[in-house]
Amino acid sequence: MKRSNVLRKIAFLGLIGAFAALVLTTLTLARDQDPLPSWNEGPVKQAIVSFVQKVTDKSGPAYVPPGERIATFDQDGTLWVEHPLYAQGMFALDRVRQLAPQHPEWQTTEPFKSVLSVDRAAMAKFTEQDWQRLIAATHAGMTTEAFLQIAREWLAHSRHPRFRRPYTELVYQPMLEVLQYLRANGFKTYIVTGGGQEFVRVYSQQVYGVPPEQVVGSSVATSYEYQNGKPVLMRLPKVFFIDDHAGKAIGINLFIGQRPDAAFGNSGGDREMLEWTGAGNGARLMMLVLHDDPQREYAYGPAQGLPDTGVGRFPQALWDEAKQRGWVVISMKKDFKKIFAWE
Amino acid sequence: MKRSNVLRKIAFLGLIGAFAALVLTTLTLARDQDPLPSWNEGPVKQAIVSFVQKVTDKSGPAYVPPGERIATFDQDGTLWVEHPLYAQGMFALDRVRQLAPQHPEWQTTEPFKSVLSVDRAAMAKFTEQDWQRLIAATHAGMTTEAFLQIAREWLAHSRHPRFRRPYTELVYQPMLEVLQYLRANGFKTYIVTGGGQEFVRVYSQQVYGVPPEQVVGSSVATSYEYQNGKPVLMRLPKVFFIDDHAGKAIGINLFIGQRPDAAFGNSGGDREMLEWTGAGNGARLMMLVLHDDPQREYAYGPAQGLPDTGVGRFPQALWDEAKQRGWVVISMKKDFKKIFAWE
Numbered sequence: 001m002k003r004s005n006v007l008r009k010i011a012f013l014g015l016i017g018a019f020a021a022l023v024l025t026t027l028t029l030a031r032d033q034d035p036l037p038s039w040n041e042g043p044v045k046q047a048i049v050s051f052v053q054k055v056t057d058k059s060g061p062a063y064v065p066p067g068e069r070i071a072t073f074d075q076d077g078t079l080w081v082e083h084p085l086y087a088q089g090m091f092a093l094d095r096v097r098q099l100a101p102q103h104p105e106w107q108t109t110e111p112f113k114s115v116l117s118v119d120r121a122a123m124a125k126f127t128e129q130d131w132q133r134l135i136a137a138t139h140a141g142m143t144t145e146a147f148l149q150i151a152r153e154w155l156a157h158s159r160h161p162r163f164r165r166p167y168t169e170l171v172y173q174p175m176l177e178v179l180q181y182l183r184a185n186g187f188k189t190y191i192v193t194g195g196g197q198e199f200v201r202v203y204s205q206q207v208y209g210v211p212p213e214q215v216v217g218s219s220v221a222t223s224y225e226y227q228n229g230k231p232v233l234m235r236l237p238k239v240f241f242i243d244d245h246a247g248k249a250i251g252i253n254l255f256i257g258q259r260p261d262a263a264f265g266n267s268g269g270d271r272e273m274l275e276w277t278g279a280g281n282g283a284r285l286m287m288l289v290l291h292d293d294p295q296r297e298y299a300y301g302p303a304q305g306l307p308d309t310g311v312g313r314f315p316q317a318l319w320d321e322a323k324q325r326g327w328v329v330i331s332m333k334k335d336f337k338k339i340f341a342w343e
Numbered sequence: 344m345k346r347s348n349v350l351r352k353i354a355f356l357g358l359i360g361a362f363a364a365l366v367l368t369t370l371t372l373a374r375d376q377d378p379l380p381s382w383n384e385g386p387v388k389q390a391i392v393s394f395v396q397k398v399t400d401k402s403g404p405a406y407v408p409p410g411e412r413i414a415t416f417d418q419d420g421t422l423w424v425e426h427p428l429y430a431q432g433m434f435a436l437d438r439v440r441q442l443a444p445q446h447p448e449w450q451t452t453e454p455f456k457s458v459l460s461v462d463r464a465a466m467a468k469f470t471e472q473d474w475q476r477l478i479a480a481t482h483a484g485m486t487t488e489a490f491l492q493i494a495r496e497w498l499a500h501s502r503h504p505r506f507r508r509p510y511t512e513l514v515y516q517p518m519l520e521v522l523q524y525l526r527a528n529g530f531k532t533y534i535v536t537g538g539g540q541e542f543v544r545v546y547s548q549q550v551y552g553v554p555p556e557q558v559v560g561s562s563v564a565t566s567y568e569y570q571n572g573k574p575v576l577m578r579l580p581k582v583f584f585i586d587d588h589a590g591k592a593i594g595i596n597l598f599i600g601q602r603p604d605a606a607f608g609n610s611g612g613d614r615e616m617l618e619w620t621g622a623g624n625g626a627r628l629m630m631l632v633l634h635d636d637p638q639r640e641y642a643y644g645p646a647q648g649l650p651d652t653g654v655g656r657f658p659q660a661l662w663d664e665a666k667q668r669g670w671v672v673i674s675m676k677k678d679f680k681k682i683f684a685w686e
Contacts (some may be wrong), residue, residue, distance in 0.1 A: 067548070068556055144596060212600030213531070213598065224593060231622050249576065250566075253576055257541070259557065272567055302659075
């Protein structure tokens with residue numbers, strides 16, 4: 001036998017051993033480990049598990065090949081805390097304060113004036129347009145690389161006002177388990193957020209295990225320029241794409257080009273994403289996180305009589321549509337055994 | 344020992360065996376198989392192989408972790424034939440002829456009139472704006488699903504005027520090998536095309552092994568609507584994004600959010616993509632396909648005195664920039680042992 005044939009034979013026998021080992025490992029893990037330990041037992045947890053079983057059952061009618069298994073997740077209020085304000089809103093407000101010395105006119109111009117005088121009542125009434133002016137003033141006028149650095153530093157040093165921890169520690173442990181469970185079952189997991197795509201990409205891999213290219217979000221226009229002969233992308237004070245409401249379905253088609261099999265949200269801005277996901281064929285899983293646990297996190301609706309806080313609104317109409325279309329509502333109070341990893 | 348512990352031990356030993364087997368298999372395969380058999384030996388083929396070795400050498404200074412290995416490929420003229428006209432241009436012209444009975448005014452209105460009277464001289468002079476009018480008239484006004492179906496049928500039934508084969512068979516075998524070779528070495532391979540994103544996604548998986556979400560291209564705006572209570576995305580006669588020239592660097596940042604380590608193009612429209620790729624740190628590979636083989640394919644420049652055909656222009660300035668920046672020019676005549684799989 002030639003030497004390379006011997007090597008091939010050894011390799012072949014080894015591969016058979018490997019296969020047996022993998023089968024045994026899988027069986028052992030399957031019996032010993034619950035992939036969703038931070039979920040309480042019940043129909044909601046069961047809905048996730050049985051969806052995954054259907055989609056991965058090769059002999060079943062709802063089988064989906066691995067490359068086509070897609071799950072999309074809203075971020076704010078679905079994967080991490082959004083109260084009392086989205087982290088990126090906090091970032092924008094901090095940036096206004098930081099940049100104020102270079103903009104004396106902001107002391108007398110809205111929406112900047114309200115931010116600088118910490119007028120919470122006025123800030124609560126900011127329109128979409130006010131927020132867009134704030135984003136343009138704080139998220140543009142630098143290269144993409146400079147922006148990533150600014151966002152990275154803010155995330156490292158800012159703390160949530162109630163939990164006194166970095167925002168990146170305020171992710172929901174049960175949802176992290178769903179992300180991991182789906183990926184372990186051949187799903188590509190995407191974040192589809194109304195927030196800034198470039199902002200979320202700073203930490204998506206580290207925090208959620210989601211690589212930058214699997215973050216779909218809102219964005220500003222950029223221009224290709226040269227600085228000292230080196231190409232840069234400059235962030236312009238001009239909205240390019242708003243990935244919210246209908247924009248989520250449009251963004252999914254634009255960035256992913258495949259219809260998700262599963263989608264997770266928590267507010268009216270996620271409605272079209274869930275509708276779009278639900279309109280596909282085969283097994284479907286649409287879930288909405290309901291914030292009904294003021295002790296461990298927050299409680300807001302206004303669905304089910306929960307207070308209307310103006311952030312991450314879960315209106316009664318969304319609740320009604322969920323019931324009508326068979327979307328599963330996750331009660332944080334009842335279904336989450338644990339909310340944060342550090343609890 | 345508990346039974347589950349015994350199983351774990353067997354699994355662990357098996358996994359060690361598996362690892363040894365995989366190492367041996369890899370060594371055996373590496374010695375026996377050339378991953379680029381359709382390339383002639385020489386510095387161009389060597390540049391690809393040594394780039395991959397550098398990026399994957401864990402102990403070397405240019406090592407890149409697998410999740411961050413990104414390669415981007417232009418399509419028309421880089422992965423498949425673009426002469427005498429881009430496939431999607433052919434598709435647009437066929438659509439004009441097909442839709443003409445519903446648009447009697449086209450008989451007297453440019454650019455439709457020239458298309459319908461097969462006035463090749465006039466068509467050769469079509470401006471960007473003429474093409475945009477054609478795209479708006481032929482690529483919009485239907486749902487995304489209906490468009491995919493139209494594109495699928497056209498691709499199945501149309502034939503290239505010279506090679507008398509479906510366009511999807513006119514892919515360059517050496518480039519398919521590069522795509523496969525890079526993927527086998529942990530790269531994510533993207534198509535970054537000036538062509539229509541949704542059009543290319545119809546066949547990207549089947550033809551190139553590139554899934555829909557790894558196709559970045561030009562797009563029209565879409566709107567979210569309901570038809571019989573079911574959500575649809577309607578394609579609007581309005582350009583949303585042009586993924587060409589600076590748009591390729593912008594599109595890479597927007598869709599991928601990571602800078603490529605390697606980029607492949609063939610025309611002036613790929614310049615910024617190669618510059619953007621080249622401006623990163625570590626090992627880089629920038630390549631341009633030069634069409635200099637009129638016998639087996641086509642010859643066009645105008646770089647190096649090749650004829651200027653107006654399609655897929657490789658200007659002398661691009662050649663000069665390539666030489667200055669160390670980009671590698673692939674001569675189809677010298678470097679491609681074989682051009683098509685069916686040769």
